[in-house]
Each structure stands twice: as structure tokens, then as C-alpha cells.
Amino acid sequence: AGAVLLGGLNMDEFAYGFTTENTHYGPTRNPHDTGRIAGGSSGGSGAAIAAGQVPLSLGSDTNGSIRVPASLCGVWGLKPTFGRLSRRGTYPFVHSIDHLGPLADSVEGLALAYDAMQGPDPLDPGCSASRIQPSVPVLSQGIAGLRIGVLGGWFRDNAGPAARAAVDVAALTLGASEVVMWPDAEIGRAAAFVITASEGGCLHLDDLRIRPQDFEPLSVDRFISGVLQPVAWYLRAQRFRRVYRDKVNALFRDWDILIAPATPI
Template sequence: MDRTSAAEIAEKVRTGTWTARAVVDTTLARIAAENPRLNAFTLVTAERARQEATRVDQLVAAGQNPGPLAGVPFAVKNLFDIQGEVTLAGSKINRDLPPAQQDAILIQRLTAAGAVLVGALNMGEYAYDFTGENLHYGASRNPHDRSRMSGGSSGGSGSAVAGGLVPLALGSDTNGSIRVPSSLCGIFGLKPTYGRLSRGGSFPFCPSLDHVGPMARSTQDLALAYDVLQGPDDQDAALVKRPVEPAGTLTEKLDPSLRIAVLGGYFAQQGTDAARRALQRVADALGIQSTIEIPEVAAARAAAYVITNAESSTLHLPNLRSRAHDYDPDVRDRMLAGALLPATAYLQAQRVRARFQKIVAGVFTQHDILLAPATPMTAPAIGQKTMALGGEEMLVRPHLGLYTQPFSFIGLPVVAVPVQLPDSLPIGVQIIAGPWQEAKALQVARVLEGRGFVSTVPQY
């Protein structure tokens, strides 16, 4: 069952071939066996999972439809509220908060669709991380090589899905925190358009950049989750009121009218040979020869850092004043730096953001899909501090988001697609679409998956 898709589980449960309770019991047993080696979970909600599975089975027995995700186990990054549990957000400080009074909106929607929550997942402290390392709860490990990083900050989500502990997980993505672990762990991840999915009941990091989305081992599962996660919610002021726009039926046939280009310039520099080969493999699979450059990408990434530091430090200022010693020093120091930024720097960063948004909007008048690397390298070793990129020695922690930040910055929808190179750990490629065009990015990802871009659960 560790390789069974969410779609297949739901079909077998709906038809009575499997019971949801049996699926959950098997899932909980696998978590118990493998999580000590992966450190993906910080909480297992076994009792709740069994109760939810029993409810699904009762609906099936009564001849009722339990939903499109009937009996599918899922887990969530531990910044999503789970009723009756403390929302850790990867921190020590949050342990002192009261338990959540209700589930996060996206958990409610998955549960209403028949999915079964089995726990909360490890993450970088307060989501300020690309590595999957956590000072308080330990590093979540890469299932392909447990000495390697899972990526962050949704590292536990990447590890749990790639390791076959659950077929679906929720993550968050501010500067790349869904796409980086998806790339390093070899799975599919969706960062939707900013304002598409509700963040209601999730612990914030940088409100004007925060996204939430699903991670899975197949595009079909990613699309299934995405479809049920959509909808209105008054809790999230950034949520844009749009009708539900499902991904629809994904096929292995590429629409010949889609205008697709590979991003060069900034996105061809600094990355390792693995990143370049993965991008070329995707371009070859799609028959794409067109390469374009987007100006001012480096400035956009710099401005994203300013906005991230300024907004996150504002949220954490009371604790930075009273409990600075309870933060991971790397997280604390960046937030303190953000607290010292002058207002003029934040305003200038927002001006850069508006200008870059216009530049990229112009690009999407000529193209429907853009291709770029997801990470500059495959998974580094846990504890590794620097990496060689473009002839320079760079810090690992910030630069794993080298290629993801510019697209979070302007809220574009992106699907991370895993690429398996010969004699290499997996590495991802970003399928970038225009605003509200998630279905196009998912369709291209499905075409690639059908042409051999399939992530497999590692054998232990």
C-alpha cells in the first residue's frame, strides 16, 4: 500500500474492495516502522484517524458516497491547525499556545471529501528554512538517502510522501517551501496562485507571500487534492473570490497550441550540472527549443528577501524581545535583521515587486508555460553549510531557493515535477503558468509523468 495512489485507494474504498479502517491501520503501522528513520512526523493522530475511517466505512455500507478521497490517508505540515492539538509551526515557543479550537480550512475540506488525517509533519522553524533541518525536532530525512536533506520548509511533507508513509500531504510555500522539498525528495508539488487556496487556520510566516498547497507522488493525486481544496473562506483576507476551477481530466497528450519556453539567463547560471540536465530532459521530452530571458530576476529575489524579513520580523517582534533564546539562531538572526530594516527598504521592495509583476505579465502574453529548474542541486548532506555554485561557494540554507523565490514573489502557480537522472538523486523542474492557470501547469506535468517522469518510493 506504500505505493498505492490516493485515486486507487479512494476507488477501492468506495467500491468496498478495501475498508478505510484497513487502509488506516496499514498506514499507521508503516508510520510506526519508518518514521523513526525519516523523522517526518511530529504528531500521529491515530485515534482520530481510526474514527474518521470508521465513518467512511459506515457511509459506504449505507450506500452513500463518502467523497472523492474516500479513506485516503493524509498528513499536514505542523503549521496547520488540528482541532485539540497545539500548532507548533516547527517552534519551541508555540508549545505554550492553547490547542486549536477547530481544524484549518483545508483540513476540513479534505476530511469532507473522505480523506483521513493521520498526523502533523516536521518543518523548518516558523517556515523560515529550505533545508528540512529543525533545531528543536531534528532533521526530516530524504527517503532516497537518509543522510541527505529533505528540503524545507515543508520537509516532513516531502519526506512522508516520498517515503510512502502517506499518498498526500499539505505544505506551505512562501519562497519555495513546497517546491524545494518536492525537488529534493522526488515528488510532485503544487504552489497555486496567490489567493487561490485558503490559509485559514494556518500559522503565518510572511502574509503577502504565503501560499498553501498539496504534495503527492502523482499528478492525478495532486489534481484530486487541488480540486477539493478550492472554495470560499472568510478567514483569509487574501483569498480571491473566484469560482472553483477544477484541473479537470489530465491526459498524456500535449496540447499543441500551448506556447512553452525554457527560461535561460538567471535560470541557466549558478546551478549544478544536474539542474541543467534535468531542465534539458524536460525540454527534450516536450520538444521545446525556445529559450527566453526575463530581466530583473536577481532584483526580484533580493526584494523578496526584504519583504520576507520585514513581514516575518513584525509578526515575531514580541517574542524576539522576550524569548529570543528560544529560536533557532539562524531563524532569529534573520528576523532580527528584518526588524532593523527601514520602512523605505520595504517600500522599495514592493515597488520592485510591482515592476517585476508587469514584466512577467508581458512574458505571459507571448507564452503559456515557462520551464525552470526547481533547485540548483540535488539534496545536500544534512548539516552541510555551503555548496559550490557557479564557481562560488554559497550558503546552502538560503540558496536552495535560488530559482523558486522569483515566482512566489509575484504569486504565480507552479507545479514541481521530479526528474530522475541516471546515477543521481532526484531533482525537480518548475512548470510555471500565468495567474489562475493551475490546470495548464498540471496538464503539462501529467504529460511529463506519462513520458517517464515518475517518482518511486525508495526501497528500504
């Protein structure tokens, strides 16, 4: 698509973390305050944009790894629909959940990157065959006609004062006032963590047996615990996921956008 590759960026090892504290390469600092974290796991991607080093970057998102650094670094990030963008050429973490997506310094940059990455890929079995849906042409339409709500319940109750205030500002700006309850949020979160630990641990099982000392100390115990999880936990989590998908899809029959904090801080 004509992009110029500038280099690689720091991240949590194997994308397993939310802080980009990497023992091998050091932590990624937040450009707005180097005494604070940049978020993770794609912390380098968010920090590089916030520091003005690049206009856009790529990240991966399993349980927030694009959204968290985008939020904490004050940039734009997009976790697209699962399968919308090809994952070919990347190293997997949790195959049934992993997404690739762009981060950028503007909505326009985010849309340009997303459109350039769209399209079916026969070499990625998880990539959707859906037609390309360009996003750049619709930016000029603004938010007119969109049904926008604010997530309450679990999302509100577990957010700190700063996160709540940020949501309130976004809601006021977008003209959203109605509170929407997301079904079984805490169960969905737990199921995602079970799937993540199990798939991630099993992916690295051989290396965990042979050379566990080479793994990131901050994540190796979680990989091992994932391997030791009963298979029944994983199967139950995936079964719940199928039911949960239907509940969430039903919610979006009434809403186009739901506002929530990306992190509780």
C-alpha cells in the same frame, strides 16, 4: 472532502528555511539517501510522500518551500496562484507572499487535492473570490497546444550541472527548445527576501524581545535582521513587486509553461 488526517510533519521553524534542519525536532532526511537533505521548509511533507508513508500532504510556500522539497524528494508539488487557496487555520509567516499548496505522489493526486481545496473563503481576506476551476477534468488533454519554453539567463547561469541536466531532460520530454529570458530575476529574488525578512521579523517582534532563546538558532538572527531593516527597503521592495508583476504577466501572453530548476543543485 473526505480526507483522512494522519498527522503533522516536520518543517523549518516558522517555515523560514530551505533544509528542514529543525533544532527542536531534528532534521528531516531524504528517503532516497538519508545522508542528504529533504529540502524545505515543508521538508517533512516531501519526505513522507517519497518514503511512501502518505499519497499526498500539504505545505506552505513563500520563496520555494513546496517546490524545493518536491524537487529534492522527487515528488510532485504545486505552489498555486496567490490567493487561490484559503490560508485559514494556518500560522502565517509572510502574509503578502505566503501560499498553501499540495504535494503528492502523482499528478492525478496533486490535481485531486488542489480541486478539493479550491473555493472562496470569506474568513480569509487574502483568498480570491474567483470561481472554482477544476483541474482533474483537463488532465486527459495532455500538453497538446501548450506553449512551453525554457528559462535561460539567471536561472541557467546559477544552476549546477545536475540541475541543468534535469531541466534539459524535462525540456526534451516536453518538446521545449526555445530559451526565454525572465526579466530582472536577481532583483525579484532580492525583493522577495527583503519582504520576507521584514514581515517575518515584525510578526515575531514581541517574542523576539521577550524570549529570543526559544527560537530556532538557525533562523533567529534572520528574524532580528528583518526587524532592523529600514522601512524604506520594505516599501521599495513592494513597489518593485507591483511593477515586476506586470512584466511577468506580459511574459505569459506568449508562454503557458516555463521550465526552470527549483534549486541550483
